[in-house]
Amino acid sequence: MRFHKTVNIVLIIIALSFNCVQAQNPRKISGEMISVSSGYYIPLFKVGNEPTKQFIKQFYIQPHLVTNIEYLEFVKANPEWRKSKVKRIFADGNYLRMWNGDFDLGSQVKPNEPVTDISWFAANAYCKWIGMRLPTVSEWEFAAIKNNKIFFQERINEWTMDFNETNIMASSVCGGAGAIANTPEDYAAFLRYSYRDNLKANYSLDDLGFRCVSDSPEKYSQQLNVFVVKK
Numbered sequence: 001m002r003f004h005k006t007v008n009i010v011l012i013i014i015a016l017s018f019n020c021v022q023a024q025n026p027r028k029i030s031g032e033m034i035s036v037s038s039g040y041y042i043p044l045f046k047v048g049n050e051p052t053k054q055f056i057k058q059f060y061i062q063p064h065l066v067t068n069i070e071y072l073e074f075v076k077a078n079p080e081w082r083k084s085k086v087k088r089i090f091a092d093g094n095y096l097r098m099w100n101g102d103f104d105l106g107s108q109v110k111p112n113e114p115v116t117d118i119s120w121f122a123a124n125a126y127c128k129w130i131g132m133r134l135p136t137v138s139e140w141e142f143a144a145i146k147n148n149k150i151f152f153q154e155r156i157n158e159w160t161m162d163f164n165e166t167n168i169m170a171s172s173v174c175g176g177a178g179a180i181a182n183t184p185e186d187y188a189a190f191l192r193y194s195y196r197d198n199l200k201a202n203y204s205l206d207d208l209g210f211r212c213v214s215d216s217p218e219k220y221s222q223q224l225n226v227f228v229v230k231k
Contacts, residue, residue: 033060033214034149041142056142061135062211064151065114065158066126068105074126075102081122091119094204114156114209120201123159123210132212134161137196139213159210163196 040053075082082102086095097117100106118126120134127133135143137160143150199208 032063034063034147035060036139036143036147039142039146041138041145043138043141054138056138057215059135059139060214060216061139061143061147061150062213063149065153065156065209065211066123067112068099068109068115069111071115071118071126072103072105072111074129078125078129081125086122088202090121090202091204092202094206095119095122097204097206114153116156116206116209117204118159118208118210119204120159120163120199122204124161126210127212130212132214134159134210135213136161137163141192153209156207156209157192157195157205159208160196163199164201 036056036059038058039056041056042053079085080087083096083099084102094117096115098106098109105111124134140158140160144152
């Protein structure tokens with residue numbers, strides 16, 4: 001477990017360095033963002049001597065997961081992320097498995113449904129491309145608790161920026177993990193943490209999608225069309 005997390009971290013550092021170039025010229029898009037006001041979040045697990053409460057700064061999150069048709073625009077503009085060209089170090093053999101081809105969604109894939117079979121590297125690259133980023137675990141969990149206007153698909157898990165930085169063996173949800181949990185009764189959170197803990201950055205799974213966040217939509221006002229921000 002420690003070895004594959006180390007490999008993940010090395011590859012993620014490489015990917016973040018590579019994507020800095022993409023972030024300089026973000027894609028012009030329009031879309032609705034929901035404001036998540038700042039506040040305190042109690043993480044599921046206790047981490048050493050860190051405070052139990054964690055302060056989350058205000059951020060803006062997409063209310064829906066990125067869709068197939070939105071991701072199609074991304075692969076059209078970025079050849080290295082097309083189904084036929086992506087490198088296996090950045091996405092395994094299941095990448096865009098349900099698509100018929102690089103630009104062909106096929107009859108089994110609905111354009112406005114969440115895109116799945118996407119690796120962390122691909123999700124991160126997409127968010128950089130539109131001038132945003134993936135949410136952290138804490139931001140995602142905080143948004144899920146705080147704002148009921150955000151649409152979470154029951155059957156789909158979501159990539160986060162720091163999905164593999166949990167410092168505990170979250171996969172041991174049936175054993176000692178409960179002893180170091182702040183909210184041991186939150187079984188759904190245990191399942192989410194366990195799921196994340198077993199991911200590798202190049203995994204592409206049919207129950208795994210993503211959405212992007214922004215620290216401030218004004219920061220991107222020169223590159224993006226005006227956002228409709230809901231509080």
